[in-house]
Amino acid sequence: MQQNIINQLKLIVDEIIKESDFSDINYKIRLQENKDKEHGDYASNIAMILAKNLATNPKNLAEQISKDFPLDDDILKVEVAGPGFINFFVSEATHAEVLKKIDSEKVKYGHSKQKAGKVLIEYVSSNPTGPLHVGHGRGAIFGSVLASLLTAAGHEVDEEYYVNDYGRQMNILTVSVWLRYLQTSNKNISMSALGYQGDYIKLIAEELFKKNKEKYQLSDNDQDNILPILKEQQDEKDIDTLISFMQSILGEGFFEIRSFALDNMLDIIKSDLINFGVEHNLWFFESSLYVEEKGESSKANKAISDLSSNDFVYEKDGAIWFKSSELRDDKDRVLQRSNGDHTYFSSDVAYHLDKYNRSYDRIINIWGSDHHGYLPRVKAAMEASGKDLNKLEVVFIQFANLVRNGEKVSMSTRSGDFITLSELINEVTPEAARFFYINRKADQHLEFDLGLAREQSKDNPLYYIQYAHARICSVFNKVKYDLEEDHKSVNLSLLTSEKEIEVQKHLTSFPSLIEKAAKSNDPHLICYYLKDLASLFHSYYNSEKFIIEDDNLMNARMFLLKGIKQVIFNGLEILGVSSPEAM
RNA sequence: GCCCCGUUAGCUCAGUCGGAUAGAGCGCUGGAUUCCUAAUCCAGAGGCCAUAGGUUCAAAUCCUGUACGGGGCACCA
Numbered sequence: 001m002q003q004n005i006i007n008q009l010k011l012i013v014d015e016i017i018k019e020s021d022f023s024d025i026n027y028k029i030r031l032q033e034n035k036d037k038e039h040g041d042y043a044s045n046i047a048m049i050l051a052k053n054l055a056t057n058p059k060n061l062a063e064q065i066s067k068d069f070p071l072d073d074d075i076l077k078v079e080v081a082g083p084g085f086i087n088f089f090v091s092e093a094t095h096a097e098v099l100k101k102i103d104s105e106k107v108k109y110g111h112s113k114q115k116a117g118k119v120l121i122e123y124v125s126s127n128p129t130g131p132l133h134v135g136h137g138r139g140a141i142f143g144s145v146l147a148s149l150l151t152a153a154g155h156e157v158d159e160e161y162y163v164n165d166y167g168r169q170m171n172i173l174t175v176s177v178w179l180r181y182l183q184t185s186n187k188n189i190s191m192s193a194l195g196y197q198g199d200y201i202k203l204i205a206e207e208l209f210k211k212n213k214e215k216y217q218l219s220d221n222d223q224d225n226i227l228p229i230l231k232e233q234q235d236e237k238d239i240d241t242l243i244s245f246m247q248s249i250l251g252e253g254f255f256e257i258r259s260f261a262l263d264n265m266l267d268i269i270k271s272d273l274i275n276f277g278v279e280h281n282l283w284f285f286e287s288s289l290y291v292e293e294k295g296e297s298s299k300a301n302k303a304i305s306d307l308s309s310n311d312f313v314y315e316k317d318g319a320i321w322f323k324s325s326e327l328r329d330d331k332d333r334v335l336q337r338s339n340g341d342h343t344y345f346s347s348d349v350a351y352h353l354d355k356y357n358r359s360y361d362r363i364i365n366i367w368g369s370d371h372h373g374y375l376p377r378v379k380a381a382m383e384a385s386g387k388d389l390n391k392l393e394v395v396f397i398q399f400a401n402l403v404r405n406g407e408k409v410s411m412s413t414r415s416g417d418f419i420t421l422s423e424l425i426n427e428v429t430p431e432a433a434r435f436f437y438i439n440r441k442a443d444q445h446l447e448f449d450l451g452l453a454r455e456q457s458k459d460n461p462l463y464y465i466q467y468a469h470a471r472i473c474s475v476f477n478k479v480k481y482d483l484e485e486d487h488k489s490v491n492l493s494l495l496t497s498e499k500e501i502e503v504q505k506h507l508t509s510f511p512s513l514i515e516k517a518a519k520s521n522d523p524h525l526i527c528y529y530l531k532d533l534a535s536l537f538h539s540y541y542n543s544e545k546f547i548i549e550d551d552n553l554m555n556a557r558m559f560l561l562k563g564i565k566q567v568i569f570n571g572l573e574i575l576g577v578s579s580p581e582a583m
Numbered sequence: 584g585c586c587c588c589g590u591u592a593g594c595u596c597a598g599u600c601g602g603a604u605a606g607a608g609c610g611c612u613g614g615a616u617u618c619c620u621a622a623u624c625c626a627g628a629g630g631c632c633a634u635a636g637g638u639u640c641a642a643a644u645c646c647u648g649u650a651c652g653g654g655g656c657a658c659c660a
Binding site: 045339459471 | 585586587588589595596597598600601602603604606607608609615618619620621622623624625640641653654655656657658659660
């Protein structure tokens, strides 16, 4: 219906422009839904936009357009109002079209039929040196909901986790596991104050011992050497001494333990994510950027030579620098340190080039908002390599504060006083956590009220929505309504009450809501849409009886409820939340 | 110092490709259940959309300045 009006308007406006002294006027017609029904169902502001171009005033132009607008059984009245709005009044029957559409498209209603290109979403990508904590939760949910949202919008989506398995922190993880391993049989060994302290390290060490028994134990002589090193663990560089020592006595064993620790850490992270309903289909390892195959140089080195062939690289103080300051960054950045090590940034340049080379139409990074200062240098590197910056989108996720009993839960990673994601899920249920994390705009601070998320009451918006679905199912149960049956004979022209029309209009807007949310990476809009839909339903439910004598009217209302139920289901599906049949 | 994000009802927040009278939930006041799930609904009170300018027929929405709050400015990852 809306599209019909837009098409018709376009015909008329084109004609007016053709007859005028002006040409080459670019315009786009948008139809807005009116809040106030005094103004009709839809309105167009096209006359106000074009008045100036056509050297006339908006009211006259609006009159001219509306005078030519053909009326029929669906479009009952067109009138000019206010400063030059053109208001359209459509027949009640047209609103019911959407119910048939929903009924035929089912779970696909709201999904785009057009292909919208390939997208890569990289998210979470937390260092594999500890379990996920609540700080990662918001990004995890955001990424996974955005993935299903974009899928609904017609994109082909890959979800990727970038594993930092190359740098120094992996060595610290390795040495931490080893010390815990030694402790199982050697009381003299103490944990380094600079290592990872969490209990998960002990669990990995126990596994290591089960699998390999005494393989990595110390000789008496080694023990005499390690004790003084362990005593002296205060400065950052002290743990490097320990790492070197471990490498010198274990040789290949060091790498065996490292890879064992990494595999175990990833298992922990993956299982936390899966419990949360988050699943990546791609895992990209930073270390793969440093593999040299068949005499070819590594991707990391290729990245540097890419930049330097475009004259964006120079050497200073023994290090290799990227001239990012020439491309809107604050200063130049080091790619390779004077000791020969690549920086994290260097990996990231190579990683992003790799993403580009995999030919996606959109490359989306989900980053914590504390990384926003990092974006200019990455963009600079891509620009210097001749990549299209429009393809790269970064969504910054603000921190979430946990609130329990009205008080902020204090957290600091340093003291180890953080709440892990699995603890959160134990406290509130994965679904509640998903909903509360996604219920706010990403770049806004969020207060996550643990008590509320756990509460099964009207205060909890998730239950409010799910309850609407369950209520509909309950009505269907009572009347033994057959959802599978073909309801072709239903007479939808009976749905004429104010509330019935309002809810049908809301159902009609679902596809454009999906499209809009997908375009701007704003999955939270779905939450608000569903709350509104649930609210319209509950209000309707309280104002009408559904199980009534009049079979025709009852069937029409059942068909409407069926549509509402389907859209709630489709919306919650994107959020990764269930639609219970009974509560 | 420089850069990013924010500031909307008592609280938590939507709304920002400019549109007619700025919304929701909570909280507050009052009401609805012999009847399909009251985990619900209905009504009321509550706003200089931080602030000062600018652009426009039209600004919470776009531009500039200011104040306040959060974050970021490594040969760390």
